Amino acid sequence: MDAILSAAWSGLVVGGLYATMAIGLTVIYGVSHVFNFAHGHVAVLGAYVAWLAITSVDVPLGVGIAVAVVVMAVFGWILHQVAIRSLLRRAEWAFATLLFTLGLAILMEWGMLEVFGPRVKSIPVFIEGEADLGPVTVSLNDVALVILAVVIIVALWTFLNRSSLGRAMRAVATSVSGARIVGIDIDRIYGATFALAFGVTAISGVLLGTKSFMTPHIGWEWMIKGFIIVTFGGLGNVPGAIVAALVLGLIETFVTLQLGTLWVWPAWLATFIIALWLRPQGILGGRTA
16 A cells, blocks of 8 residues: 555655656647647756756855756747747748757767766755655655646746736737737747746756756657657646646556566656547647747
8 A cells, every 4th residue: 555655755756857757848849839849858958957057156946057057048039039030931831840859869869978968867856855745755856846846837828817918828828810809919929838837847857867967868758758749638738737647647656566667668658649549629628839
């Protein structure tokens, strides 16, 4: 029983981290319809930026996260201004942006290999030690990760639903033509969306970096997991992505407990295929970003 409770707790921790990673991807798709195939590498680069600040300048982890958020948000905004904006004006914009972001992922991986090398790196944990929660002993760092994941999700939900910029993003996600009629600057909203998504994704990369190893190559794994989560939850649906991440996180830990890590990917893919067969629009379906 204790093993099951420990696995359930680990599943919630992993699911929370996957949720923070996936919401950046689903926000971009929900607002702009652009599927960012460089998403996993954005998370990795954000983690490397924080790692560089922590190890080179010796700043606290919180400051490293703030640096990563600012750097990656600026990167996302510049990327939209320089490349994505012009690609969206093409007749075949969906295919053009797909190829561009895929090429960007390859370029980012090469750049990170050249700058940081192939060796495994990790980010220091937030807090050392353990605590007893009833029959389960948990890492204090895992508790901190869950709290931060909840804070990020609530903050993003509040921003999208309560701020004027967030409501404008939701309006564009609902209808670009309707948003344009009421005077919303579509290019401005797209640029802000990329900045927001890249900043949130940077945080997820740092959180994942405290929990597991990171290399330039792991961006592909994070990308595939992000793709499965946002499709499973419903493309462009933030609550759906959160639910899907928690479900898949629990599946991952229970499969690891019972069968071993080699069966995690088959279990993920089987769950994904069955879910799409039963509900092609995803768990919650529809865009809500």
